[in-house]
Amino acid sequence: MPTASSTAFAPTRSVGDALLNRNRFRILGLTPDDIIKYFFNGNAIVAVVVLALITIFLFREGVGFFGKSQRDLRLYRLAGLEYVDFIRHEVDEHTAMTRDLNAARLAEFQKLTAEGKTPEQVTAALASFDAFANAFGDSIEDVRGTLSDLSDVAIATKTKARVNEDREEQRDMLLSAGKKEEADKIEIAPVNFAAETGVMKGTLPAFRKVNDQFADKLGAALQSSPHVADPKFQAKIDAVHAKARALIASLPQIEKNMENWNYDAPVPASKAVTSFLFGREWLTASFWQDWYGIVPLFVGSLLVSIIALAIAVPLGISAAIYVSEIAGPREKGIVKPYIEFISAIPSVVLGFFGIAVLGTALRWLSQTPALSWFPGFPMSERLNALTAGCLLALISIPTIFSLAEDALNNVPKHFKEASYALGANRFQTIVRVLVPASLSGIISAVLLGFGRVIGETMIVLLCAGNRIAIPDFTQGLGAFFQPVHTMTGIIAQEMGEVVKGGIHYRALFMVGVVLFTLSLVINYVAQRIVHRYRISIG
């Protein structure tokens, strides 16, 4: 080494070379540092681009739904299906009442049989009721006839319009292929909606008469209604009475609606959106009219998620508290990997288990007489929201557990020490210091668990019962034991069998968009909460 005095003003050669190394190892002009940087950069960019493409694709395919749906709804009105549905709703309401009466009769029948009466005695006891129920059921016959006649007309109109649409499409295809002659050969006779619906509306005076007769018959049937001894039975009959009276009272309004109905009234542009977001019916491949309302699916997803979280949150968080605060190192070494192992079970296997074991076991449990006081018991279906919810809980426990445990472990040790030093016991320390200090972490654990559950497909498809209907919440807790269908389930089930680009296909994509948005929001909120919490602790 040269002495300090001799090199006071210039760096030594070797140091200078090291600082200005111009002949470092390079590939294509890139140093190893650059290569590493671009490698990771590239990976990140690929991930971002793929995600963006997926999002764009999802939205592009989905948004087209609204245009198609709008046209569909327009045709629904033009062809007069909407008009016929006024009558259909009337008939449906009546049918629901008849069903109520039948259910009431069945209950009474079982009760009487259980009391030891012979079939003859039971039939005798129910004779006056049966007479009433028959009169009640028959009262609608003429209305039903009208409905069926008009349905035929409307469907015929709709079919014509559909055929025209297809031909138009065909012609456009030929034109764009340059085959003008062939295209000209295709005949398109425009449908005269005014005339077709005019015929239907012309039957309104006749329908008024039919409706009046219906009201009379129904009123007479109600008059003949017997008084029964069993108060429960009587209450059910009374409920039907109330509904029937309401129906009779609403008849003039129905007729008025039909009178005011106009095939040409414009369908507002928002109708497609509202009928998707707030539509209570998801009905496909119907001879009459398809409906793509997401509400039953959304409610189904929400219901199973609520059940799953109601089970998984207490279990997951308690397990996290146990592992992070109570368990010794050995128990920790057993419990933690075990819980985390659950997430390694393929969900289809859990689905099998749900069908083969859990569903049956739960139903068996619900049938034990000791539990019959529980609302909704015994369950009528083996596969229902509860079955799926229990399994989804299992799926989300590892997520909730791991994240909640992290949150608890992240609470600075000195909070815990301070609490113990003040004479707190373990329980007090956990409840008053550790959990509050990690609350935001725990909340985001729950949210991410929720995200996990709402996106799960296989289990709900296999175990939720797949009935597309909003559960009957008037049954209180019983709503949890009804079969439901979910947003994920419907996509998985129907995507395979739809025509690409068709309205049904696009509707499924829209469901996907809703699901995607929901997950995004959940994740975003969870991250915000964690972020806030980091700031407040750090």
Next chain:
Amino acid sequence: MKLPDTAPMPHAALAPPEESSTMIEVENLDFYYGQARALHEINISIPANKVTAFIGPSGCGKSTLLRCFNRMNDLVDIARIGKGRVRIHGIDIYDPDVDVISLRRQVGMVFQKSNPFPKSIYENITYGLEIQGISDRKRLDEVVEKSLRGAALWDEVKDRLHTSGLGLSGGQQQRLCIARAIAVEPSIILMDEPCSALDPIATSKVEELIQQLKGKYTIVIVTHNMQQAGRCSDNTAFFYLGKLIEFAKTEKIFTNPSQRQTEDYITGRFG
């Protein structure tokens, strides 16, 4: 059972430095972390209502001994007592019949890093009472005021009692922790380097506070700051490699230590 006051001490130098009733009595204490022995044969009698300073190089076991006094070491899985006794008020605190919870209420602790709970100032103080089941609002209000006055913090925070304790300055937070410790009315307060994260002004406030508190509480303070030990303690114990080397009146330790190692350490000629 031997009476603490008459027990013969193994080394003359380690006898209680003055006539005073003994609050904490450590007898032949060996302490291990796993296989590693952190304390060797410690014998010390800490007098009541005095300030006792623990000094010594890093890693010599000061904190370990301090944490033996309120059994905070119970929280460390691998920690265990090899042999020996720790008596407080003459009671062996490692006796199975001893209730750790009540022990810790008697022996308060202030940590090196101020650690108020992420709760309001008020809730920080009342925490120790609430876990005892005291919820009478009037009583709590009184205790909050008394403890904050005791910790010389009242005037600074009286208008913001319900704001977060984490919003205070470092020195204020440390005094809040002291207020929290005295709220449960312990007889002993253990302080593990309470000023190491504070600036000189905040430090002098805490030192003043220690002076005010010492009439009512027995205080044991761990410090790396020789001046601080000199300023605010009555007796000083010097530890080295897990052993108690010397325990005497503070003036004596700083002016005329009887052990060579002590002298080297306080004059900075250590190592």
